[in-house]
Amino acid sequence: MLQILDIVEDTMVDGPGFRTSIYCAGCRHNCPGCHNPQSWDFEGGHAMTTEDIMRIIEADPYADVTFSGGDPMYQPEGFAELARTIKERTTKNIWCYTGFTFEVLITNPRQRALLEYIDVLVDGPFLKAERDESLCFRGSRNQRLVDVPASLKAGKVVLFDLSPMVKCESA
Template sequence: MTKISVLDILYDTTVDGPGFRTSIYAAGCIHKCLECHNPQSWDYANGQEYSIEELLDIVSVSEFANVTFTGGDPLIQVNEFTELAKKIKTFTHKNIWCYTGFTFEQINKSQKLSQILPFIDVLVDGKYMNNLYNEDLPFRGSSNQRIIDVPKTLQTEEIILKEDFFI
């Protein structure tokens, strides 16, 4: 049975995307951003293992909350998060946001990392950079990070930023 190492799960949060969301904080990160707000998430061993089915049950509890994958970096466990995203899309109507330190371009070039793209709606990409911090930016910490509309980007083959945060 496939397991995902999870540092935390937040219910009905409003900071990891628009509206109420169930946020799954992945354990494990290779980016180690300076001034990271969640450095305990860097170590995969700090997480608790959940099966895909357990996480699907958890995100299904709230009929109205959508889903955010964050961390750490969910793409460190990309096979597992892809499987979870597929099941969320198959069994619910929820939209999925994914935060990662990788850029869209890095993800799209990688056969392994890009497997998740068809199953997520929004990608917040790029490392957190403390010198580019801006508290006025919605749903991200530094101005280098982009909020990408993944389906439109995949369709047009050029980066399309999400401008409307209403679901």
């Protein structure tokens, strides 16, 4: 079971193209200036099974998937199960937003297991002093778009190249 605040279909703000964004409950980062502080409560929202969520995801054959929150890395087993099911039953890519850095996540076996199914990780806490509205799909300059499969293979962070898909950053 996953504690879910909301599922937003056909959004274009949580990654490139149309996406089904799954917003989970629970976050301990408490970033000043967070755009979603109502997501901090681990008891918020309602419990959903992987199958409940998959019915919504599979209903739209064109939308990819984003995990956000809260922070999905606080529910790593449930999101790993969901991500594994998405990968087994669809060709959708998965983006995941987290306040943790990639370097921290790979040291935790539970969180690393979730990383194995993620295509792009938007990592790092939101830092108000680093806020930059010209950035695409992230709120502050410290946050990175991490190509997770390439990073796991290389054993270090490999940034995701968004430029072939969309032009976001100001020159």
